[in-house]
Amino acid sequence: MRTRTIRAWSWVHKWSSLISTVFLLMLCITGLPLVFTHEIEEVLLHQQWEPARSDGSKLNLDQVLEVALSRHPGDVAAFMSFDEERPVVNVTSVDPKGPAGVYNFQPIDQTSGEAAPPVAGHPVMEFLLQLHTHMFLGLPGMLFLGAMGLFLIAALVSGVVLYAPFMRRLPFGTVRASKAARTRWLDYHNLLGAVTLAWVLVVGVTGVVNTLATPIIAFWKDTALKELTAAYDAPVAAGERASLDAAVKRAQAALPGMRLQFVAFPGSDYSTDHHYAVFFHGDTPLTMHMTTPALIDARTGDLAAVAPMPWYVKTLSLSQPLHFGDYGGLGLKILWALLDIAMIVILISGLYLWLAKRKKTS
Amino acid sequence: MSRKDLGFRAIFDAPIILFALSLTGLIGALLEDGLWDGLGAALLGTPLLVLAWALIRRRR
Numbered sequence: 001m002r003t004r005t006i007r008a009w010s011w012v013h014k015w016s017s018l019i020s021t022v023f024l025l026m027l028c029i030t031g032l033p034l035v036f037t038h039e040i041e042e043v044l045l046h047q048q049w050e051p052a053r054s055d056g057s058k059l060n061l062d063q064v065l066e067v068a069l070s071r072h073p074g075d076v077a078a079f080m081s082f083d084e085e086r087p088v089v090n091v092t093s094v095d096p097k098g099p100a101g102v103y104n105f106q107p108i109d110q111t112s113g114e115a116a117p118p119v120a121g122h123p124v125m126e127f128l129l130q131l132h133t134h135m136f137l138g139l140p141g142m143l144f145l146g147a148m149g150l151f152l153i154a155a156l157v158s159g160v161v162l163y164a165p166f167m168r169r170l171p172f173g174t175v176r177a178s179k180a181a182r183t184r185w186l187d188y189h190n191l192l193g194a195v196t197l198a199w200v201l202v203v204g205v206t207g208v209v210n211t212l213a214t215p216i217i218a219f220w221k222d223t224a225l226k227e228l229t230a231a232y233d234a235p236v237a238a239g240e241r242a243s244l245d246a247a248v249k250r251a252q253a254a255l256p257g258m259r260l261q262f263v264a265f266p267g268s269d270y271s272t273d274h275h276y277a278v279f280f281h282g283d284t285p286l287t288m289h290m291t292t293p294a295l296i297d298a299r300t301g302d303l304a305a306v307a308p309m310p311w312y313v314k315t316l317s318l319s320q321p322l323h324f325g326d327y328g329g330l331g332l333k334i335l336w337a338l339l340d341i342a343m344i345v346i347l348i349s350g351l352y353l354w355l356a357k358r359k360k361t362s
Numbered sequence: 363m364s365r366k367d368l369g370f371r372a373i374f375d376a377p378i379i380l381f382a383l384s385l386t387g388l389i390g391a392l393l394e395d396g397l398w399d400g401l402g403a404a405l406l407g408t409p410l411l412v413l414a415w416a417l418i419r420r421r422r
Contacts, residue, residue: 163377168367172376173416191416194377195409198384285395321392328391331403338410 006165013158014354020151021347027145027207028344030132035325035336037125044122051087052112059113060245061263064089067113072104076238079270081262083107088116101138139214146211152204159193166190182356189349192342199339200346206319216316217269220309225272228295228304235266235273235298242301244276251278251294254303259283261291266298274298285327289317376412383408 033040068091069075075093082089087110092103107116134141175187248263258280264270271277275295281288295304321327325336383405391402
């Protein structure tokens with residue numbers, strides 16, 4: 001490789017890394033406990049709980065919704081989701097006059113309507129998650145971190161290119177441990193980078209895709225769902241909506257064999273102003289992460305459409321497990337953690353190498 | 363230094379193989395359950411084994 005080419009790639013590697021390192025470090029450090037969110041919350045939120053009734057009688061979904069909204073007068077329903085292991089329905093509602101993005105989340109015992117203890121959403125984990133996804137800055141924060149992810153990808157590509165001239169006289173894996181600190185850490189940096197590349201690239205690219213979740217979902221609503229709303233001008237008042245319970249049953253009949261995941265209410269992020277969007281997922285490993293909504297007209301309760309997701313929403317759906325590492329049991333999570341630690345060492349050694357080089361040249 | 367430079371394959375063969383193994387593990391565990399959960403983790407674990415090997419056996 002010619003000296004000028006090497007210099008250009010060094011420039012790309014240096015600046016893409018310098019700009020993003022502090023944010024990538026924050027992402028790696030907060031990501032480490034987040035990998036184990038489920039396990040940590042199981043410990044932190046552990047509480048003995050039994051449903052109030054065990055005779056199998058349950059409230060219907062309209063009753064659950066009514067109970068939930070009566071506890072937060074003035075709220076409107078946004079989402080309803082369903083626990084897999086407990087007869088618990090989770091209602092997420094929002095005060096339309098309150099600050100944006102502030103939701104009330106209530107797990108409700110479907111056998112009695114009483115509040116059930118939460119199994120997710122511990123404040124510490126929520127804090128870490130928000131720091132990790134948007135640094136408490138909402139959409140701009142998310143997009144900013146997406147941009148940092150693009151810098152990471154540039155640093156990876158330039159790192160691969162620069163690996164060749166650095167390694168042209170060293171057999172793979174060489175660590176010159178007896179040499180000066182700068183040489184030693186250069187070898188660690190190169191070795192760690194070379195062996196972890198695939199994982200870092202996958203987590204980096206899927207992280208960038210995940211930062212685009214809001215625009216991706218908004219685009220989907222504006223295009224794929226648009227024609228469904230053409231017939232209506234104003235949304236129907238919440239009190240005049242068709243039965244939610246019947247809507248979910250209608251949707252289940254339209255998608256037999258699929259598993260109910262959640263309901264997005266009219267006017268929420270994942271639906272139109274005029275429909276209940278009832279989301280299902282499959283039960284094979286691949287389709288587990290793929291959702292398909294059935295849209296039920298909130299006025300009439302009729303099935304308006306089954307809307308399989310377009311490729312860009314499917315890409316987003318697959319990017320989530322590949323970023324979180326939560327799809328292959330505890331073994332995969334432990335690897336996620338170890339590789340994450342390797343990434344932290346790469347970031348810090350890179351920073352050190354830059355500082356050491358500056359000191360030497362000045 | 364008078365030694366001859368290593369060629370592309372000598373430099374990149376090992377990283378490319380690790381890249382392919384990791385990627386197979388990452389995607390395999392996503393597409394299939396059961397056996398693949400363990401196999402996927404094993405494949406994704408190869409970089410760490412190679413790392414341990416290099417840190418022990420390639421120290422100079």
